[in-house]
Amino acid sequence: MSKSILIVLSEWGFWGEELVGPLEQFDRAGYRSVFCTPTGRRAHALPPSMDPEFEDPPLGKSVTSRETAEKVKAVEDASNPRLDNPRNLSAIFPERPYWSDREEIRYMDESGELETVKSPLRKWERYYSLRAKAQRETADEFDALLIVGGSGPMIDLVNNYRVHDLILGFLEQDKPIAAECYGVACLAQARNFDDSRSIIWGKHVTGHAKEYDYKDNTGVLDPETGRILTRASGNWVNLGPPFYTLEYMLRDAVGPDGQFHPNVGRETSVIVDYPFITGRSTPDSVLTGEMIVKLLETGGPRRWGWATARQS
Known part of the structure; x- marks a missing residue:
């Protein structure tokens, strides 16, 4: 049976290659890819x-090839329906309530009737x-x-409780959870309400290192x-630099038994510490x-990219 991948995208703008890069691999494998956005x-x-002439400030060169831009x-392109009609995360997952909330909330019960809860x-x-x-x-x-x-993602994914709950559902079923660049911050923030420890505590991860952060020119889409x-x-x-330093967030989130791997100076950095990629x-x-x-085809590797002696 063909595998299915749920891909979460920000409504405030995603980096093109970080979608088309994995998407090409899924298409090649014959997987079904379904998109989801917060609302x-x-x-x-x-x-x-999408601009091969855009010069990445920290690297001082273009990071988008003409082929990738196309x-x-x-x-x-508006004529391509592939990104149309994504799943609505707010229609799938309930809103997390405030303990102090005095407003009525109406829920649909199992019989389809609306129930008013105070x-x-x-x-x-x-x-x-x-x-x-x-x-x-x-997750099924x-x-x-x-x-x-x-x-x-810094605006509508990282501190979005519905995104956290989505991640926790895949974690509970022990299914692969992948994140790229500033999307990795979602993993650092995800945790159950009654447990302040991040789900990547004790894990090895990578993410946008501070050496690669902009000092200026962060922009988003309307x-x-x-x-x-x-x-x-x-x-x-122009929002200036990123709203937070992802490296610091990840170093704190993994705790003393985990590790953040910036791999600064190396052309690529991907870490597998199952179930996280x-x-x-x-x-x-x-x-x-x-x-x-x-991982989906062979079941491994479940550890990869962070310590040569432990890659398996």
């Missing part, structure tokens, strides 16, 4: 990721029940999860229009996809 809006590639443009404890009971159902059904349908990177976010004056909104940045996209396919 069901169509995701769009960030303009620099592939991203082909996926992004009590905070009842809200949490319903939340856990609905969450478990959504986690089970989603898909064989692996991929979170695509770029600047957009999810309403799919165009670069601009001010009323027409000038694009993490890719540092754009050049690691194809390899990230290859490792997902290899």
